[in-house]
Amino acid sequence: MIEVRYRNSELVDRQSQLFKKLLDAHERLIKKDFTIWGSEASDEAKIRMGWIDLPTDSRELLAQLDALTAKFRHLNTIVLCGMGGSSLGPEVIAHTYGKELIVLDSTDPHYISHCLPENLETTLVIVGSKSGSTIETTSQKALFENLFEAAGLDKTRHMIIVTDPDSPLDIASRNSGFTVVNANPNVGGRFSVLGAFGLLPSAFLGIDVSIILDSSADTKEALIRDPYPALLTAYAIITGTVQYFGITDENSKMPGLSDWIEQLVAESTGKNGVGRLPIVTDKAGDFLPPKTLRVSFASDADLVITGDLGSQFFFWEWVTALLGSGLSIDPFNQPNVQESKLASGSLLATWGDSVPALNSVGTDKSIAFFQQADDVKSLLSVFLNAIAENGYLAIMAYVDRREDAQLMQLRNIIAHKTSKAVTFGWGPRFLHSTGQYHKGAQANGSFLQITAESDVDFVIPGKDFTFKTLIAAQANGDENAIASRGLPILRLHLLDRAKGISELLAIAKSL
Numbered sequence: 001m002i003e004v005r006y007r008n009s010e011l012v013d014r015q016s017q018l019f020k021k022l023l024d025a026h027e028r029l030i031k032k033d034f035t036i037w038g039s040e041a042s043d044e045a046k047i048r049m050g051w052i053d054l055p056t057d058s059r060e061l062l063a064q065l066d067a068l069t070a071k072f073r074h075l076n077t078i079v080l081c082g083m084g085g086s087s088l089g090p091e092v093i094a095h096t097y098g099k100e101l102i103v104l105d106s107t108d109p110h111y112i113s114h115c116l117p118e119n120l121e122t123t124l125v126i127v128g129s130k131s132g133s134t135i136e137t138t139s140q141k142a143l144f145e146n147l148f149e150a151a152g153l154d155k156t157r158h159m160i161i162v163t164d165p166d167s168p169l170d171i172a173s174r175n176s177g178f179t180v181v182n183a184n185p186n187v188g189g190r191f192s193v194l195g196a197f198g199l200l201p202s203a204f205l206g207i208d209v210s211i212i213l214d215s216s217a218d219t220k221e222a223l224i225r226d227p228y229p230a231l232l233t234a235y236a237i238i239t240g241t242v243q244y245f246g247i248t249d250e251n252s253k254m255p256g257l258s259d260w261i262e263q264l265v266a267e268s269t270g271k272n273g274v275g276r277l278p279i280v281t282d283k284a285g286d287f288l289p290p291k292t293l294r295v296s297f298a299s300d301a302d303l304v305i306t307g308d309l310g311s312q313f314f315f316w317e318w319v320t321a322l323l324g325s326g327l328s329i330d331p332f333n334q335p336n337v338q339e340s341k342l343a344s345g346s347l348l349a350t351w352g353d354s355v356p357a358l359n360s361v362g363t364d365k366s367i368a369f370f371q372q373a374d375d376v377k378s379l380l381s382v383f384l385n386a387i388a389e390n391g392y393l394a395i396m397a398y399v400d401r402r403e404d405a406q407l408m409q410l411r412n413i414i415a416h417k418t419s420k421a422v423t424f425g426w427g428p429r430f431l432h433s434t435g436q437y438h439k440g441a442q443a444n445g446s447f448l449q450i451t452a453e454s455d456v457d458f459v460i461p462g463k464d465f466t467f468k469t470l471i472a473a474q475a476n477g478d479e480n481a482i483a484s485r486g487l488p489i490l491r492l493h494l495l496d497r498a499k500g501i502s503e504l505l506a507i508a509k510s511l
């Protein structure tokens, strides 16, 4: 069950147009009225309302999950390949229940190398992709198919596919003899955690997913009886900030929930020049610009939302649908995610099988840069000083979120130095989360892109490029998409990852 405490609840005007609009959206949401978000949005909304019934509809999956986990019970190392909604949900479930799930949601060869279990004989790989055409996921699937074959193992006995019926992945996988579980096609990717995408990997970790479904169903019933907690949350996020809100997992015992919410809210609302950008911080007290609305699940904050994981999932999906109405945007599309995909696709077509020369303008110890400057410090200083008055900085790090994790310190350091909102994302993971927001919402972002050399690489079977080339094209493609909007972007390239990261942190501290 969910409880909401809002520090400024006395400011909530129940007679306001906004409050009435949210209440109206809530009542229509109960009836699955797909016209809530206007006529332009209704075609897509019509086929995206299935999430509302997942708390009960997904019970139908339970027998199938029992049968599958029994069939594959000899496999105890679980790898999940998937991006955005297809992996952020299962990842927070695994962390919350203290289970080990290897989440491959990157194309960085260093990160990939950590996701390849030593003992393939006892490994099960779950491939989750709603569309069945996401390049990261299809490439990861091809990599594992090849690895199982090379190890003399039957890949169809070590891999399970979750996808929409009739997606390219569904058709190809069934033709090759894989076990395929179809998801509900009337549920969008970021609203899918209570369906097969979230529940199947969790069931393989030995988690009793019926508990998650029960609490989400209870929360749905409670919201229907009393909409106030959801209305209050949506109202606070719309009126308590014009753009950013801080969010932290601290003390929640649900590590990764903020990342899941970041994707849900940023990708759903960040379009048409409006939106709300969740700034995920480690700790409730981490630096955010003064007066930023702070949200938490347990720590002291302006808006505290308590409740177990299943309740949080359903609650935030409901709130996001209300935010769409309150902000007058379509919460179910992601028009600008496609843009970066197309840009990287066309680079891959021209590059062939190798990354083009760096063409850097200069090098400062282990960091190469691409604009005229004496060194990285002066370049960074000028760049950060030029962040728009109420603007933000997005750090986009195309490196290894495990081995290079200390790079995340850059968020706090730069936030302190600049007093601006600073968000951190791992590439290409963030392209399926805040990536939509950066290109579609308020155009006041500045972008620090960090790429790196890689001394390992993996072939992508069936493609004429490798993962090293793919991640370079993704970074470059997104850089082009951002630059084409006239938004400031600074790229730094680490020639040596470990050294480059400590040099960069030291430079940021010295500013």
Ligand SMILES: O=P(O)(O)OC[C@H]1O[C@H](O)[C@H](O)[C@@H](O)[C@@H]1O
Pocket (backbone or CB within 6 Å): 083, 084, 085, 086, 128, 129, 130, 131, 132, 133, 134, 137, 188, 189, 190, 267, 334, 337, 431, 432, 433
């Ligand atoms: O599950 P897939 O089709 O591979 O998509 C993965 C992700 O891609 C995009 O970013 C969508 O906007 C997300 O909602 C989705 O979760």
